Amino acid sequence: MTVAVGGASVAERVVAWQATHGRNHLPWQQTRDPYRVWLSEIMLQQTQVNTVLDYYARFLDRFPDVAVLAQATQDEVLGLWSGLGYYSRARNLHRCAQMVVSEHGGAFPKTAEVLVLLPGIGRSTAGAIAAFCFSQQVSILDANVRRVLTRVLGFKEDLASARNERLLWDHAESLLPQQDLETAMPRYTQGLMDLGAAICTPRAPRCDQCPLSGLCAARKEGAPERYPVKTRRLLRKSESWQLLVLQDQQGRVWLERRPPTGIWAGMHCVPVFPDVSSMAAFVATLGNSLQLVHEELPPFLHVLTHRDLHLHPVAIRGVQLDRPLGEGEWLSPDQWDRVGLPTPVRKLLSGTQASLL
Secondary structure, three states: OOOOOOHHHHHHHHHHHHHHHOOOOOHHHOOOOHHHHHHHHHHOOOOOHHHHHHHHHHHHHHOOOHHHHHHOOHHHHHHHHOOOOOOHHHHHHHHHHHHHHHHHOOOOOOOHHHHOOOOOOOHHHHHHHHHHHHOOOOOOOOHHHHHHHHHHHOOOOOOOOHHHHHHHHHHHHHOOOOOOHHHHHHHHHHHHHHHHHHHOOOOOOOHHHOOOHHHOHHHHHOOHHHOOOOOOOOOOEEEEEEEEEEEEOOOOEEEEEOOOOOOOOOOEEOOEEOOHHHHHHHHHOOOOOOOOEEEEOOOEEEEOOOEEEEEEEEEEEEEOOOOOOOOEEEEOHHHHHHOOOOHHHHHHHHHHHHHHO
């Protein structure tokens, strides 16, 4: 590995560049309130800024501070998060708010070392909150920053290894600003994020516009796209699910809560079955009180991070029941927004609503 630069030169260049060329207009950049910064950091994990903006505004309108969020039900939180994806973030968000209130008196801890102990806050997110809100001299290492630093440093070690990941963290710490931390730490942290998002991109990086181009080992090699090095690839899995859209005579749809772990954990969903025979067996238990309209809907693919879900929906209308189906409830279309629905289920129900009603 070639460590070609000193910490001060990197930090000074990033800070100066961010002040004039970085992003300075986003709503969470206009505050040092840890609640708002934390909320934005969680939402921005694996999600584009343009997508987050509307969700961020709606969350703050409904949950203006951590105490209000802590008092909300999980259904309220998941309902407002619905469509943003990666729903474990929402569940951890809720648990974290409750812990901040119950264990920290409603005030976020001021150091990354304590922040990282809260649900859903990893080392990089803890560093971002501490740097942005409290100017702590601490590094971050999200995907964008990892790419910037491995290229600047010429870090050729394989990041599939935990040992090499720790080594990169050590180098990241050595590059931190050393002076005027109150101003420099928030700007340096934001600057690295901005460089990774807009300049030091995975493909065709705009090296001629980068303030670190003169120091960048990867550019000197003429091969910035080789970095970062990570050989291990997670294998994708594929599953086939049968989705049963049950509608009663009042136009309500039966929704069940998913198990507390696994895909769409804790969210509301139409009944899911692993195969046609198990779904048929379930429908048979509904008895002769049905005067049903049976409709097979077009199958579709929903892609998760490491899994492909092949979804096969069937709609049955006219359900009459004298007993509950189990752990679930009948909800009319105007009630769907108050519970967390997975994105494909929400689209399925919205797309078939006209034909179902």
